[in-house]
Amino acid sequence: MRLPKPRLLLAVPAIALIFVFMILPITNMAEMSFRTTGTSEPFGEDYTLAHYSRIFGDAYYWGVLVRSLLTAATVTVLCLLVSYPIAWHMSKAKGMKAVFLYACIASPLMTGVLVRNFGWMIVAALNGPLNETLMALGIIERPLRLLFTQGLVILALVHVFVPFMVLPINNALRNISPTLIEASTSMGASRRDVFRDIILPLSFPGIYPGVILVYVLAVAAFVTPALLGGQMVSYMPTLIIGELTGTFQWPFGSALAIVLSLSTVIVVAIFTALTAKLMERSKA
Amino acid sequence: MATVEVRDLRKRYHNFLALDGVSLKAESGQLVTLLGPSGCGKSTTLRCLAGFLEPNGGEITVAGESILSTPANRRGFGVVFQNYALFPHMTVAENIGYGLKLQKVSKSELTSRVNEVMDLVRLDGLSDRLPREISGGQQQRVALARALVLKPKLLLLDEPLANLDARLRDEVRWLIRDLQQQSGITAFYVTHDQSEAMAMSDMVAVMKAGRVAQFATPREIYQKPTERYVADFTGEANFLSCTDVTPQGDGRYAIAVAGTTLELGGVPGIASGAPAELLLRPEALELTMPESGTFRGTVTKSAFLGAALHCEITLPDDSILKLSAEPNTQVTTGDAVGIAIDRSHAWLMPKVAP
Numbered sequence: 001m002r003l004p005k006p007r008l009l010l011a012v013p014a015i016a017l018i019f020v021f022m023i024l025p026i027t028n029m030a031e032m033s034f035r036t037t038g039t040s041e042p043f044g045e046d047y048t049l050a051h052y053s054r055i056f057g058d059a060y061y062w063g064v065l066v067r068s069l070l071t072a073a074t075v076t077v078l079c080l081l082v083s084y085p086i087a088w089h090m091s092k093a094k095g096m097k098a099v100f101l102y103a104c105i106a107s108p109l110m111t112g113v114l115v116r117n118f119g120w121m122i123v124a125a126l127n128g129p130l131n132e133t134l135m136a137l138g139i140i141e142r143p144l145r146l147l148f149t150q151g152l153v154i155l156a157l158v159h160v161f162v163p164f165m166v167l168p169i170n171n172a173l174r175n176i177s178p179t180l181i182e183a184s185t186s187m188g189a190s191r192r193d194v195f196r197d198i199i200l201p202l203s204f205p206g207i208y209p210g211v212i213l214v215y216v217l218a219v220a221a222f223v224t225p226a227l228l229g230g231q232m233v234s235y236m237p238t239l240i241i242g243e244l245t246g247t248f249q250w251p252f253g254s255a256l257a258i259v260l261s262l263s264t265v266i267v268v269a270i271f272t273a274l275t276a277k278l279m280e281r282s283k284a
Numbered sequence: 285m286a287t288v289e290v291r292d293l294r295k296r297y298h299n300f301l302a303l304d305g306v307s308l309k310a311e312s313g314q315l316v317t318l319l320g321p322s323g324c325g326k327s328t329t330l331r332c333l334a335g336f337l338e339p340n341g342g343e344i345t346v347a348g349e350s351i352l353s354t355p356a357n358r359r360g361f362g363v364v365f366q367n368y369a370l371f372p373h374m375t376v377a378e379n380i381g382y383g384l385k386l387q388k389v390s391k392s393e394l395t396s397r398v399n400e401v402m403d404l405v406r407l408d409g410l411s412d413r414l415p416r417e418i419s420g421g422q423q424q425r426v427a428l429a430r431a432l433v434l435k436p437k438l439l440l441l442d443e444p445l446a447n448l449d450a451r452l453r454d455e456v457r458w459l460i461r462d463l464q465q466q467s468g469i470t471a472f473y474v475t476h477d478q479s480e481a482m483a484m485s486d487m488v489a490v491m492k493a494g495r496v497a498q499f500a501t502p503r504e505i506y507q508k509p510t511e512r513y514v515a516d517f518t519g520e521a522n523f524l525s526c527t528d529v530t531p532q533g534d535g536r537y538a539i540a541v542a543g544t545t546l547e548l549g550g551v552p553g554i555a556s557g558a559p560a561e562l563l564l565r566p567e568a569l570e571l572t573m574p575e576s577g578t579f580r581g582t583v584t585k586s587a588f589l590g591a592a593l594h595c596e597i598t599l600p601d602d603s604i605l606k607l608s609a610e611p612n613t614q615v616t617t618g619d620a621v622g623i624a625i626d627r628s629h630a631w632l633m634p635k636v637a638p
Contacts, residue, residue, distance in 0.1 A: 177367070177369065179365050179367060179369040180369050180371060182334070182336050182356070182363070182365070182369070183363065183365060183369035183370075183371075183430075184371070184382065185335075185336070185356045185357045186334055186335075186336075186356055186357070186359075186361060186362065186363040186431075186440075187357075187382055187383035187386065187430070187434065188357050188358070188360070188383050188386045188387060188434070189357055189382075189386055190357055193386055197371075197382070198371060201373050202372070202373060278373075281372075281373040281374075281414065282372070282373045
């Protein structure tokens with residue numbers, strides 16, 4: 001009998017963890033999504049496809065799904081635009097300045113999710129500091145209605161997800177040898193050429209995980225849309241939580257969750273496929 | 285092609301003076317080597333030439349015109365880096381063609397020029413490989429091709445052979461020299477390897493603590509160094525302290541050394557009675573019978589190296605001479621020997637602070 005390779009043995013805790021906390025619950029949820037609606041219990045005895053046909057047959061759910069995916073995409077793009085210059089700056093910093101910048105970047109994560117969102121409610125309120133500052137500066141004449149808008153949800157999500165984008169990009173930028181920049185400069189590249197042809201493609205190994213992380217987190221965000229989005233607009237997570245804990249429609253809520261998960265996986269897969277060549281070339 | 289002149293170049297980093305008045309001149313088509321140990325300022329000089337660093341003072345002219353205000357990307361110089369600095373995400377052909385692409389040359393011209401230069405550096409068939417898929421020697425040739433394809437006014441090479449093994453180093457060295465001479469490009473070459481510098485250069489600048497200790501042909505650097513530092517850096521050397529230096533005019537001196545008097549050539553301008561050192565390269569020395577040599581001494585070490593017998597001779601004043609003798613010479617430690625010197629290979633230098 002051959003002993004299992006030690007490498008496999010080392011993987012056992014990870015596999016066990018993933019099995020118990022990911023595979024099992026997802027399987028359970030997938031199964032739940034085919035259950036019939038119960039009358040006195042959260043779910044019934046029999047199996048049905050009714051929940052899926054209800055979701056796909058109703059423009060309302062399509063709308064919420066598309067809104068969720070688009071909002072997450074917007075958050076991701078804005079996050080990338082905000083984070084790249086920060087990551088660039090950070091990749092140049094050394095010593096105490098670098099430590100200070102890391103602390104600043106991580107700061108949104110150091111605040112609890114409720115506190116952070118209540119903070120936004122105060123900041124964005126009609127007579128809150130943001131409106132007062134803008135009015136004092138003469139930029140606006142009357143207060144803007146910011147609270148309970150999609151814009152505020154996006155802003156708050158970008159704020160909290162910036163670290164997930166900055167850190168991997170910073171890492172990738174640090175791995176670009178400065179002589180590559182000098183080499184391209186000596187070949188006639190302007191600063192813009194250097195950025196477009198060298199830095200941007202070579203930082204892709206950082207952009208890729210950043211984009212995936214932020215997108216997945218943004219799709220699944222619940223507290224921020226629930227608190228700052230108000231009652232007017234719904235997102236998939238708020239809808240799902242509503243079904244699961246509000247009306248106790250476990251099978252329907254599960255079906256919504258499965259649809260959201262699969263949609264996210266598809267988006268990630270498309271992004272990965274589109275960038276596979278760039279990723280393959282630019283990884284160190 | 286162009287004459288390149290560096291005048292009184294100065295560069296300061298915080299409290300460290302990296303360049304303290306470097307002056308050099310490369311005539312059109314010459315290969316000038318900057319030779320010296322690490323930290324002597326040779327790479328800093330090259331980086332100022334390339335435009336990656338801005339000097340604090342001095343002037344660099346190409347064909348008589350200052351280039352200091354021209355940014356690095358408009359200088360039109362080719363640079364070859366020690367670590368090659370190939371773009372890892374571009375194929376060999378894309379690396380080589382990158383500069384042409386920036387110049388927006390037509391696709392057909394780009395392809396033909398890339399193929400031409402790949403042929404020149406013998407890289408045929410590797411166009412579609414990524415840098416990480418080819419060997420170090422091939423990477424080095426890509427780096428060279430990438431610089432040459434742009435037909436640069438000036439080629440700057442920063443220790444291009446340092447990361448290659450000995451066999452490849454020889455091969456690439458001759459390739460660089462051949463290409464440079466064929467194309468007639470003026471080139472600056474940074475190295476700490478004296479044999480590389482000797483073999484390749486038209487002119488060598490031996491650098492010492494941010495200054496040029498000597499700027500001359502390889503032959504002069506080796507045979508007529510201006511100071512001990514230069515002689516030491518360019519090969520095996522013996523030094524003997526001299527007294528009673530008397531100038532004889534025309535760069536010749538009479539000196540007293542190790543118990544005898546000699547007349548020989550030296551660095552012009554050594555004052556009468558000034559402290560001086562006599563440079564004797566091992567090949568200027570020959571073992572003789574004790575009674576017939578210029579010096580007498582005792583063999584204190586001898587080692588058979590195959591092609592030669594390496595000896596160390598201690599002179600009466602305790603100074604030591606190293607030399608290579610004919611391998612079948614019969615000497616053992618403790619023998620009294622004479623040493624004949626070839627006066628045309630002996631050279632007197634002023635004693636300066638190291």
